[in-house]
Amino acid sequence: xxxxxxxxxxxxxxxxxxxxxxxxxxxxxxxxxxxxxxxxxxxxxxxxxxxxxxxxxxxxxxxxxxxxxxxxxxxxxxxxxxxxxxxxxxxxxxxxxxxxxxxxxxxxxxxxxxxxxxxxxxxxxxxxxxxxxxxxxxxxxxxxxxxxxxxxxxxxxxxxxxxxxxxxxxxxxxxxxxxxxxxxxxxxxxxxxxxxxxxxxxxxxxxxxxxxxxxxxxxxxxxxxxxxxxxxxxxxxxxxxxxxxxxxxxxxxxxxxxxxxxxxxxxxxxxxxxxxxxxxxxxxxxxxxxxxxxxxxxxxxxxxxxxxxxxxxxxxxxxxxxxxxxxxxxxxxxxxxxxxxxxxxxxxxxxxxxxxxxxxxxxxxxxxxxxxxxxxxxxxxxxxxxxxxxxxxxxxxxxxxxxxxxxxxxxxxxxxxxxxxxxxxxxxxxxxxxxxxxxxxxxxxxxxxxxxxxxxxxxxxxxxxxxxxxxxxxxxxxxxxxxxxxxxxx
Amino acid sequence: xxxxxxxxxxxxxxxxxxxxxxxxxxxxxxxxxxxxxxxxxxxxxxxxxxxxxxxxxxxxxxxxxxxxxxxxxxxxxxxxxxxxxxxxxxxxxxxxxxxxxxxxxxxxxxxxxxxxxxxxxxxxxxxxxxxxxxxxxxxxxxxxxxxxxxxxxxxxxxxxxxxxxxxxxxxxxxxxxxxxxxxxxxxxxxxxxxxxxxxxxxxxxxxxxxxxxxxxxxxxxxxxxxxxxxxxxxxxxxxxxxxxxxxxxxxxxxxxxxxxxxxxxxxxxxxxxxxxxxxxxxxxxxxxxxxxxxxxxxxxxxxxxxxxxxxxxxxxxxxxxxxxxxxxxxxxxxxxxxxxxxxxxxxxxxxxxxxxxxxxxxxxxxxxxxxxxxxxxxxxxxxxxxxxxxxxxxxxxxxxxxxxxxxxxxxxxxxxxxxxxxxxxxxxxxxxxxxxxxxxxxxxxxxxxxxxxxxxxxxxxxxxxxxxxxxxxxxxxxxxxxxxxxxxxx
Numbered sequence: 001x002x003x004x005x006x007x008x009x010x011x012x013x014x015x016x017x018x019x020x021x022x023x024x025x026x027x028x029x030x031x032x033x034x035x036x037x038x039x040x041x042x043x044x045x046x047x048x049x050x051x052x053x054x055x056x057x058x059x060x061x062x063x064x065x066x067x068x069x070x071x072x073x074x075x076x077x078x079x080x081x082x083x084x085x086x087x088x089x090x091x092x093x094x095x096x097x098x099x100x101x102x103x104x105x106x107x108x109x110x111x112x113x114x115x116x117x118x119x120x121x122x123x124x125x126x127x128x129x130x131x132x133x134x135x136x137x138x139x140x141x142x143x144x145x146x147x148x149x150x151x152x153x154x155x156x157x158x159x160x161x162x163x164x165x166x167x168x169x170x171x172x173x174x175x176x177x178x179x180x181x182x183x184x185x186x187x188x189x190x191x192x193x194x195x196x197x198x199x200x201x202x203x204x205x206x207x208x209x210x211x212x213x214x215x216x217x218x219x220x221x222x223x224x225x226x227x228x229x230x231x232x233x234x235x236x237x238x239x240x241x242x243x244x245x246x247x248x249x250x251x252x253x254x255x256x257x258x259x260x261x262x263x264x265x266x267x268x269x270x271x272x273x274x275x276x277x278x279x280x281x282x283x284x285x286x287x288x289x290x291x292x293x294x295x296x297x298x299x300x301x302x303x304x305x306x307x308x309x310x311x312x313x314x315x316x317x318x319x320x321x322x323x324x325x326x327x328x329x330x331x332x333x334x335x336x337x338x339x340x341x342x343x344x345x346x347x348x349x350x351x352x353x354x355x356x357x358x359x360x361x362x363x364x365x366x367x368x369x370x371x372x373x374x375x376x377x378x379x380x381x382x383x384x385x386x387x388x389x390x391x392x393x394x395x396x397x398x399x400x401x402x403x404x405x406x407x408x409x410x411x412x413x414x415x416x417x418x419x420x421x422x423x424x425x426x427x428x429x430x431x432x433x434x435x436x437x438x439x440x441x442x443x444x445x446x447x448x449x450x451x452x453x454x455x456x457x458x459x460x461x462x463x464x465x466x467x468x469x470x471x472x473x474x475x476x477x478x479x480x481x482x483x484x485x486x487x488x489x490x
Numbered sequence: 491x492x493x494x495x496x497x498x499x500x501x502x503x504x505x506x507x508x509x510x511x512x513x514x515x516x517x518x519x520x521x522x523x524x525x526x527x528x529x530x531x532x533x534x535x536x537x538x539x540x541x542x543x544x545x546x547x548x549x550x551x552x553x554x555x556x557x558x559x560x561x562x563x564x565x566x567x568x569x570x571x572x573x574x575x576x577x578x579x580x581x582x583x584x585x586x587x588x589x590x591x592x593x594x595x596x597x598x599x600x601x602x603x604x605x606x607x608x609x610x611x612x613x614x615x616x617x618x619x620x621x622x623x624x625x626x627x628x629x630x631x632x633x634x635x636x637x638x639x640x641x642x643x644x645x646x647x648x649x650x651x652x653x654x655x656x657x658x659x660x661x662x663x664x665x666x667x668x669x670x671x672x673x674x675x676x677x678x679x680x681x682x683x684x685x686x687x688x689x690x691x692x693x694x695x696x697x698x699x700x701x702x703x704x705x706x707x708x709x710x711x712x713x714x715x716x717x718x719x720x721x722x723x724x725x726x727x728x729x730x731x732x733x734x735x736x737x738x739x740x741x742x743x744x745x746x747x748x749x750x751x752x753x754x755x756x757x758x759x760x761x762x763x764x765x766x767x768x769x770x771x772x773x774x775x776x777x778x779x780x781x782x783x784x785x786x787x788x789x790x791x792x793x794x795x796x797x798x799x800x801x802x803x804x805x806x807x808x809x810x811x812x813x814x815x816x817x818x819x820x821x822x823x824x825x826x827x828x829x830x831x832x833x834x835x836x837x838x839x840x841x842x843x844x845x846x847x848x849x850x851x852x853x854x855x856x857x858x859x860x861x862x863x864x865x866x867x868x869x870x871x872x873x874x875x876x877x878x879x880x881x882x883x884x885x886x887x888x889x890x891x892x893x894x895x896x897x898x899x900x901x902x903x904x905x906x907x908x909x910x911x912x913x914x915x916x917x918x919x920x921x922x923x924x925x926x927x928x929x930x931x932x933x934x935x936x937x938x939x940x941x942x943x944x945x946x947x948x949x950x951x952x953x954x955x956x957x958x959x960x961x962x963x964x965x966x967x968x969x970x971x972x973x974x975x976x977x978x979x980x
Binding site: 023079083086088091093105107108109115216219224226384394405408411413415417418422426428429436439440442443444448455456457459461462463464466467481485486487488 | 513572573576578581584585594595598599602604605705706709714715716884888894895898901902904906907912917918925926929930931933938943945946947949950951952953954956971973975976
């Protein structure tokens with residue numbers, strides 16, 4: 001499939017339709033949005049076979065994984081639909097105190113959708129973070145219309161998903177402009193979409209370079225708009241001595257599985273493993289190496305990623321002090337990613353910025369520290385991260401309070417004795433983190449709270465009850481929890 | 491008082507102290523923060539006389555108004571302190587379903603403070619939106635340390651307030667770096683503060699030019715940071731025919747009081763009054779004119795504002811189709827603002843961008859439309875606003891649904907049969923709006939929800955209960971409402 005890029009006139013037409021559809025769609029009731037998201041989920045289920053075949057061909061990911069990812073995508077749509085019905089994200093609030101003298105105005109507030117949202121999906125999650133993925137689901141749940149730019153690495157998959165969504169739009173009797181799909185392998189299409197006057201917000205999952213570019217385009221607009229870009233992360237893993245003594249083999253097993261999962265193509269892949277040198281540390285490295293040597297190379301998502309992985313790996317290997325611990329079981333063929341674990345001292349890592357960049361693929365780096373002070377120096381040197389992991393005994397967690405503090409400042413999610421891959425879709429999840437992990441750490445991309453990105457507050461003062469939006473009317477017709485004079489009324 | 495601008499080295503030192511203090515302060519319990527904010531409020535009360543005298547001298551605002559503003563400032567501090575205790579803004583959430591097979595991870599999330607916040611206060615609210623004002627109160631409630639750049643127009647007032655806060659810091663046994671105060675009339679001090687690597691967020695209330703500059707500095711950082719800039723607004727008032735027929739005199743009275751209140755130096759001043767020509771409209775303009783002629787000129791805040799008001803007014807008066815309806819009672823002296831209402835047709839207004847800019851001071855503009863279509867064209871042409879007001883009968887509000895829709899898209903707060911000035915401090919208030927009213931419409935600057943600007947989510951996965959932050963521990967020791975598996979547990 002070789003789709004033709006949209007022209008600027010087409011982008012203009014798409015966004016004109018998007019805002020017209022938004023004017024209608026934003027008034028839909030929570031139950032209608034829930035039904036709509038559920039109908040999309042149903043359509044995806046109906047086209048499961050076609051979707052999985054197309055995605056397997058375009059992404060080289062195995063069908064089992066793709067089926068699981070589709071399950072997750074369907075669950076996301078259903079759960080964000082349920083969030084519409086629960087109504088928490090409206091944050092409805094009423095203030096009126098009839099007893100105050102002089103009488104205060106009656107003020108009521110809720111969150112309303114921002115407007116047309118442009119979504120750039122990722123290549124590594126062709127379903128869950130792409131055309132019908134988390135950004136689209138959360139923008140639609142918020143009440144925004146959506147324009148998706150098809151990912152150039154999986155246009156066929158994207159087209160089938162887009163057709164599923166459009167079918168759901170029609171089945172639910174919504175205006176066609178609620179969801180639109182455009183092709184654009186070129187730089188310009190992205191810029192036109194982000195800088196169009198009707199675009200109200202942008203969602204993106206991908207590389208740092210791509211995300212930063214969108215942020216800059218959005219900032220250069222006459223009226224800057226919010227960009228939620230989930231970019232990159234090293235996902236450091238700190239392995240503390242006592243825990244290592246007790247279970248180095250088990251930890252090595254978990255980490256090798258995690259860093260090679262999906263051929264290392266996860267934004268939460270553990271890319272740094274930090275510990276203090278000791279016998280246990282040596283045994284741990286030996287276990288990591290042995291396990292790495294047993295893993296087969298596998299095809300990467302596309303040629304762009306394969307060549308970047310090759311280039312970034314070569315660059316790392318040229319740096320002073322970097323030594324190879326182990327590689328995958330066989331030499332890799334063109335387009336494949338061969339697992340690789342390297343070692344470096346904390347001193348060399350701290351002084352070399354080229355070692356501090358994400359290398360997307362089945363690659364990880366063990367940083368050997370001389371002592372705890374050096375381990376803390378590594379933590380302090382980290383930029384913003386999606387996740388931070390600590391393998392420790394509970395006693396060690398108490399003793400390393402300063403390490404936890406440093407990670408709290410720098411990470412979106414902290415994991416104890418586990419691996420960062422596997423991002424559960426639930427309200428308590430935080431998929432996000434300080435820059436450069438994401439462009440706006442105040443929000444997350446996974447779980448129903450992701451809907452909050454595409455909403456803003458609006459207040460109504462002394463407004464006639466019958467003309468207020470339903471969530472704010474006296475009788476609470478949606479039966480949602482609301483704040484009354486600052487106190488929650490569940 | 492002629493304070494000396496901070497040097498770059500001093501700014502660096504201040505932010506180093508700020509982040510060190512943040513590392514301690516962010517761990518304070520809600521009750522400690524409540525006590526701290528309350529102690530600041532108590533200090534301000536103790537220094538009321540000095541504060542009011544200094545502010546009256548520096549801002550030319552009358553003492554009655556300043557006393558009221560100080561009451562409001564104290565109330566803000568107390569109510570944001572109470573918000574700490576209520577704990578809603580932590581958005582604590584726990585997900586764990588022991589029954590699921592395979593077992594899901596235990597994930598818990600809350601909002602944590604961003605880091606050091608730099609606050610630029612406004613000149614028109616020397617107390618409520620300045621050194622100890624809303625931005626400082628909400629950042630401190632969030633758990634952030636604060637650095638205030640004293641407003642160059644009221645350094646003495648700012649210094650007294652800063653001393654009150656620092657006294658409260660000491661009384662509560664907090665590190666001195668929790669709150670710091672720097673002087674800087676020059677451009678550079680602002681830039682150093684916004685671009686310092688430790689600065690995590692910026693709060694600003696002031697002009698569009700000033701706010702836009704801060705947004706650009708923040709965007710140009712290596713790691714962009716959020717800026718919450720509350721900038722300018724025209725605050726359009728739509729006066730619909732039937733309502734005008736019934737009560738033109740009463741509406742004129744409310745609007746003249748509102749646009750001349752505080753010598754027109756409010757960001758919510760009604761700067762546009764829009765209606766359809768009719769006999770009632772003519773009578774309404776006559777009433778607006780008569781009332782305007784009875785108002786005395788009064789001193790503006792400072793020479794900068796006085797000269798901008800003069801310049802902007804002259805520019806408006808030079809535009810085609812603009813005619814003076816009425817001026818204040820006496821010619822104004824140097825530094826004073828003389829009330830002025832002008833008239834223009836919708837056609838002339840729509841075609842002239844120079845008429846669409848805020849003129850800060852006791853100035854308003856009546857836009858005469860030929861018919862409803864033209865009135866809607868004016869609404870459609872509006873940029874983002876803090877407020878939009880409609881004077882109408884309830885029946886008219888039903889008929890003008892499309893006008894309401896346009897205002898909902900463009901405004902942060904809608905007012906029915908009232909005036910936009912007077913921003914109640916309560917949870918339901920929204921002081922904010924689409925660009926250029928503010929730089930991030932997803933948040934507001936007044937009421938406890940303003941605290942949300944300075945927070946971000948962090949999740950803990952499989953974390954030992956005893957080491958979790960208190961709001962997330964099993965036994966809910968703070969007794970706050972939390973979400974459990976996606977459902978609110980009040």
